[in-house]
Every structure is written in structure tokens, then in C-alpha cells.
Amino acid sequence: MKDLLRIKSLISTEIETLLNQQVKKEAYSSSVYLSMASWCNRNGYDFSSDYFFKQAEEERLHQLKFYKYILDMGGNSISPEITGIKQEYNSFREVFEEALDQEISVTNAIKNIYARCMKEQDFITMEFLNWFLKEQREEEYKARRALELFEVIGEEGTGRWQIDKHVGEIKYNAGA
Amino acid sequence: MTATLSPTTQWTDVFKTAKGAVYQCDEERCWYVDFAGKVAKFDYRCLLKLRKAVYHIDIEHALLNTTKDPDVEIIFICACDHCYVLSLLQIIALKEILEGTFVMLELNRILHERLFTVSV
Numbered sequence: 628m629k630d631l632l633r634i635k636s637l638i639s640t641e642i643e644t645l646l647n648q649q650v651k652k653e654a655y656s657s658s659v660y661l662s663m664a665s666w667c668n669r670n671g672y673d674f675s676s677d678y679f680f681k682q683a684e685e686e687r688l689h690q691l692k693f694y695k696y697i698l699d700m701g702g703n704s705i706s707p708e709i710t711g712i713k714q715e716y717n718s719f720r721e722v723f724e725e726a727l728d729q730e731i732s733v734t735n736a737i738k739n740i741y742a743r744c745m746k747e748q749d750f751i752t753m754e755f756l757n758w759f760l761k762e763q764r765e766e767e768y769k770a771r772r773a774l775e776l777f778e779v780i781g782e783e784g785t786g787r788w789q790i791d792k793h794v795g796e797i798k799y800n801a802g803a
Numbered sequence: 804m805t806a807t808l809s810p811t812t813q814w815t816d817v818f819k820t821a822k823g824a825v826y827q828c829d830e831e832r833c834w835y836v837d838f839a840g841k842v843a844k845f846d847y848r849c850l851l852k853l854r855k856a857v858y859h860i861d862i863e864h865a866l867l868n869t870t871k872d873p874d875v876e877i878i879f880i881c882a883c884d885h886c887y888v889l890s891l892l893q894i895i896a897l898k899e900i901l902e903g904t905f906v907m908l909e910l911n912r913i914l915h916e917r918l919f920t921v922s923v
């Protein structure tokens with residue numbers, strides 16, 4: 628009996644499901660960042676607003692990367708429905724705290740897919756995910772650095788204005 | 804192992820229960836689902852859609868549902884030629900067949916991997 632499933636698709640249905648969940652997660656991240664960009668802009672934190680606009684765009688690209696990979700491997704990508712995006716934040720700091728939470732949950736999700744790939748010996752998807760693992764290193768670094776600014780600069784006086792200015796300058800130098 | 808239910812092509816048993824069966828046809832690269840009094844042909848996409856449609860039905864909810872509407876589900880699969888109108892018991896039976904089918908297909912995949920991978 629021929630292996631018809633394998634002829635049609637390189638990835639298993641389980642991996643396909645996980646990748647589709649990731650498509651949704653990246654789309655959700657993009658929407659969250661867009662909402663953060665709006666909040667920051669409304670409250671006078673223009674550099675942070677730009678920073679989140681850029682992040683939103685990056686997440687959209689991540690979404691497309693997963694989306695196209697599924698199709699290229701013979702799977703079925705599902706365009707996600709995104710709901711429940713928070714529009715209001717209690718403080719400038721809270722925005723960055725939630726940005727870090729979001730990145731941590733994305734890292735965990737990707738690790739989870741990677742673990743499943745290892746179990747199935749799906750080395751091809753593992754290789755595809757390597758790019759994202761490296762990306763998450765940068766994403767978490769940047770989110771953590773932003774929060775660190777609240778500690779080192781402090782929010783008193785013109786603190787928040789200073790923090791906002793420095794958020795725009797956060798860069799990650801991987802060196803590798 | 805092989806059964807010839809159709810005059811023209813060779814079918815292989817994938818999974819069988821008392822209520823129905825699924826056969827694979829290598830030549831046509833498709834599956835035949837023998838259930839609820841008919842034999843229907845499914846290609847790869849449609850078989851996955853059928854599985855999704857059946858797995859999606861909330862059997863527990865339907866069982867506990869005390870309203871008077873008949874316990875009948877219509878399974879209509881977009882872009883496939885078949886439609887099933889099934890009772891709750893039939894859905895449970897079809898689900899069992901599909902679950903067994905995918906276990907067997909997965910097993911077949913593992914066999915292929917092992918057989919055609921040169922071992923050192």
C-alpha cells in the first residue's frame with residue numbers, strides 16, 4: 628500500500644496543526660503591538676509608538692513565513708481570526724510588561740513545536756524553526772531591555788520622557 | 804489483504820469495523836469509504852475534510868441535548884461530491900472508522916520510512 632499521506636504532504640497533520648496555531652499567535656502578536664502603538668501615540672510616547680509599529684510589522688512577516696511554509700510543504704494554511712485585543716493600558720510600564728509576556732509566550736510556543744518535531748524526527752521543520760529561535764532571542768532581549776530602562780532611568784520627573792527616547796534606540800547585537 | 808470491490812481497480816483494506824470500512828486505491832491515489840449504504844470516493848483533501856467534519860461534531864453535547872429536534876447531523880464537505888445524513892449512533896461509528904483509518908495510515912507511513920530508509 629502506497630504512503631499516500633506522505634506523497635501529498637511533507638509535514639504530519641499534527642505539525643500542520645501546531646504551525647497553524649503559530650500563524651494565529653503571530654497574527655495576535657501583530658495586533659497586540661498595533662494596539663500598543665496606538666496607546667503610546669495617544670499618550671505622547673512617540674518613540675515607543677514607532678517601536679511598536681515596527682514590531683507589529685515584524686510579527687506580520689513572521690505570520691506569513693509560517694503561512695507560506697505550511698503551503699509549500701503541501702499543507703493547508705488557515706487564515707486566523709483575531710479577537711480580544713486589549714485597547715487600554717493602565718500605565719506606560721504595563722505596556723512593556725505585557726510586550727515581554729507576549730514574547731515569552733511566543734518563545735514557549737515555538738519550543739513546543741520544536742519538541743514535537745524532535746519526536747517525529749521532522750528535521751526539515753526543525754531547520755525552518757531555527758530562524759525563529761534566533762529571532763526570539765532578539766525579541767526577548769529587546770523587550771527585557773525596554774523594561775530595564777524603567778529601572779535604570781526611573782519614572783520620576785522627566786523619566787518617562789527619557790525612557791521613551793531610549794526605547795527607540797534599543798538594538799540587539801547578536802554577534803553571531 | 805486486498806479486496807476487489809470494483810471491477811477496474813485494486814483496493815487495499817485500511818480499516819474495517821462491523822459498520823463499515825475504508826479502502827485505499829493506489830492507482831487512483833484515493834480512498835473509498837464504505838459507510839451508511841454507499842461507497843464514496845475521497846481524495847487526500849476530502850478525506851482530511853471528512854475527518855475534520857466528523858471530529859468536530861460534539862457527540863456528548865448532542866447526547867445530552869434534550870430538545871425535540873431529531874438527532875441527525877448532516878455532514879456536507881465543501882468541494883467534495885458527498886454528503887452524509889447520519890444519526891448519532893452512525894456518527895460514533897463513522898468516527899471510530901476514521902480514527903482507525905488514520906492510525907493505520909500513520910502506521911503505513913512509519914513502515915514506509917523504515918523500509919525505504921537504508922539502515923546502517
Ligand SMILES: [Fe+2]
Pocket residue numbers: 653656685686689733
Ligand atoms: Fe514573532
Ligand SMILES: [Fe+2]
Pocket residue numbers: 656686730733766
Ligand atoms: Fe516578536
